[in-house]
Amino acid sequence: MFIRGGVMHFFYWKKGKIMAQTLTEFDTIAAISTPIGEGGISIVRMSGEDAIKIANEVFKGADLAKVPTHTIHYGHIIDPDTGETIDEAMVTAPKTFTREDIVEINCHGGIVVTNHILQLLLSHGARMADPGEFTKRAFVNGRIDLTQAESVMDIVRAKTDKARQVAERQLEGGLMHKIHAMRQEILDTLANVEVNIDYPEYDADTVTAKQMADTANSVIKKIDRLLSTAQEGKILRNGLVTAIVGQPNVGKSSLLNYLTQSDKAIVTDVAGTTRDTLEEYVSVKGVPLELIDTAGIHHTDDKVEKIGVERSKKALERADLVLLLIDASKDLTDEDKALIEETKDKKRIIILNKSDLGQKLTVDQMKKLTGSEVISTSILKEKNLDELEELINKLFFSGIENSNDQVMVTNQRQTSLLNKAKSELQDVVKAVNDGVPVDIAQIDFTGAWDTLGEITGESAPDELITTLFSQFCLGK
Ligand SMILES: Nc1nc2c(ncn2[C@@H]2O[C@H](COP(=O)(O)OP(=O)(O)OP(=O)(O)O)[C@@H](O)[C@H]2O)c(=O)[nH]1
Numbered sequence: 136m137f138i139r140g141g142v143m144h145f146f147y148w149k150k151g152k153i154m155a156q157t158l159t160e161f162d163t164i165a166a167i168s169t170p171i172g173e174g175g176i177s178i179v180r181m182s183g184e185d186a187i188k189i190a191n192e193v194f195k196g197a198d199l200a201k202v203p204t205h206t207i208h209y210g211h212i213i214d215p216d217t218g219e220t221i222d223e224a225m226v227t228a229p230k231t232f233t234r235e236d237i238v239e240i241n242c243h244g245g246i247v248v249t250n251h252i253l254q255l256l257l258s259h260g261a262r263m264a265d266p267g268e269f270t271k272r273a274f275v276n277g278r279i280d281l282t283q284a285e286s287v288m289d290i291v292r293a294k295t296d297k298a299r300q301v302a303e304r305q306l307e308g309g310l311m312h313k314i315h316a317m318r319q320e321i322l323d324t325l326a327n328v329e330v331n332i333d334y335p336e337y338d339a340d341t342v343t344a345k346q347m348a349d350t351a352n353s354v355i356k357k358i359d360r361l362l363s364t365a366q367e368g369k370i371l372r373n374g375l376v377t378a379i380v381g382q383p384n385v386g387k388s389s390l391l392n393y394l395t396q397s398d399k400a401i402v403t404d405v406a407g408t409t410r411d412t413l414e415e416y417v418s419v420k421g422v423p424l425e426l427i428d429t430a431g432i433h434h435t436d437d438k439v440e441k442i443g444v445e446r447s448k449k450a451l452e453r454a455d456l457v458l459l460l461i462d463a464s465k466d467l468t469d470e471d472k473a474l475i476e477e478t479k480d481k482k483r484i485i486i487l488n489k490s491d492l493g494q495k496l497t498v499d500q501m502k503k504l505t506g507s508e509v510i511s512t513s514i515l516k517e518k519n520l521d522e523l524e525e526l527i528n529k530l531f532f533s534g535i536e537n538s539n540d541q542v543m544v545t546n547q548r549q550t551s552l553l554n555k556a557k558s559e560l561q562d563v564v565k566a567v568n569d570g571v572p573v574d575i576a577q578i579d580f581t582g583a584w585d586t587l588g589e590i591t592g593e594s595a596p597d598e599l600i601t602t603l604f605s606q607f608c609l610g611k
């Protein structure tokens with residue numbers, strides 16, 4: 136028996152198989168699930184064994200212990216100690232997401248009202264929930280796996296529709312099923328290996344070894360397919376870090392303002408207007424960008440500007456995509472050339488701006504010089520900007536826009552575990568090729584099975600689970 140996150144797991148033997156049974160012993164948790172502020176309604180949520188009992192003590196309208204599941208009931212929240220009516224409310228009491236009794240109190244949206252109701256629940260036996268604890272319970276109760284729990288967070292944080300779609304697919308279990316299938320493949324082979332180790336008279340060592348290597352290769356292929364989505368998955372989830380760089384006064388801040396449809400950045404004809412980096416999230420034709428407007432990168436003795444230039448360089452290092460602006464109405468300066476050189480290993484688009492003032496540099500010349508994507512624009516006259524957006528989209532999402540059923544790996548945790556499993560399987564293949572005894576090669580094979588299980592949470596360590604859920608927002 137062991138205890139994990141308030142849950143007791145028992146193991147026992149049945150028909151020669153090890154069985155696990157989980158006994159949950161949960162206290163009742165409560166939190167405000169809607170953002171704190173003024174709004175039409177707010178929801179205070181409670182989950183756990185005593186949820187219905189506690190709710191019945193403060194809710195007058197219906198006996199929540201007797202109502203059918205998935206129904207909503209009108210009534211009042213009343214402080215039983217003072218008899219004071221706190222608010223009108225609609226209350227649901229279904230068995231839902233967490234697989235335990237959940238009560239959701241829909242009250243008027245307002246900081247004081249919601250806090251008062253929450254305090255009432257806490258004083259009647261509920262405990263304040265930790266961030267992500269509702270979702271954690273759904274996981275611990277076996278209602279969802281870790282990839283699905285992660286997708287809940289991704290849906291909440293999705294910055295574009297595409298990111299939401301990918302997360303929804305993960306919530307439906309897309310990634311989980313793929314991982315399960317791979318684990319099953321390994322497990323089936325392992326079962327065969329066990330049989331052969333138990334009956335060495337079959338002398339099936341070579342057959343078994345080959346089987347193990349074949350399965351390893353087959354799973355490696357599947358892992359590779361998933362890993363190939365990781366870069367795009369990361370971008371969808373976090374946004375493509377995009378640095379707008381160039382000499383002072385070329386129109387960087389004007390571009391940020393155009394793409395964000397705002398006037399967040401100060402634009403003037405004074406060179407050196409932007410002194411600090413400015414970050415904004417924006418969706419450009421479905422591509423989520425974390426746009427960074429930077430101070431013009433050039434040589435300066437000004438103390439403040441110098442710090443700004445340093446920050447611009449840091450943004451440049453961090454960038455997945457660089458939008459390098461050059462004033463096309465002037466000759467290329469040495470500082471332009473230095474920036475072209477500095478960004479040559481990055482994914483970039485060179486923007487020849489101020490085309491309305493005449494063009495000393497043509498797109499073709501620049502393409503020849505740099506081998507990069509080049510586009511000519513006038514941000515002031517809004518010329519060719521739609522084409523620029525198309526180009527950004529094309530550069531990153533040529534593959535995935537059409538692949539609606541695609542399962543993607545969306546976070547670093549999943550990616551690094553897939554890489555680990557892959558390397559364990561590669562070790563298996565190598566061991567088999569080197570003629571290492573089957574029971575030794577089997578160690579890495581079992582290791583890969585375990586590592587894949589960490590992705591879904593079947594073999595994830597406790598600390599990881601705690602850390603993961605603590606990143607959630609309160610009430611989720
Ligand atoms: N003619 C013309 N002017 C432009 C164009 N794009 C921007 N400008 C003007 O150029 C000036 C500088 O624009 P900003 O957007 O502040 O340039 P910046 O690169 O952010 O400048 P710093 O912050 O000083 O590095 C402003 O007066 C803009 O209106 C363009 O395409 N054509």
Ligand SMILES: [Mg+2]
Pocket residue numbers: 387388389400401408409428429430
């Ligand atoms: Mg600027």
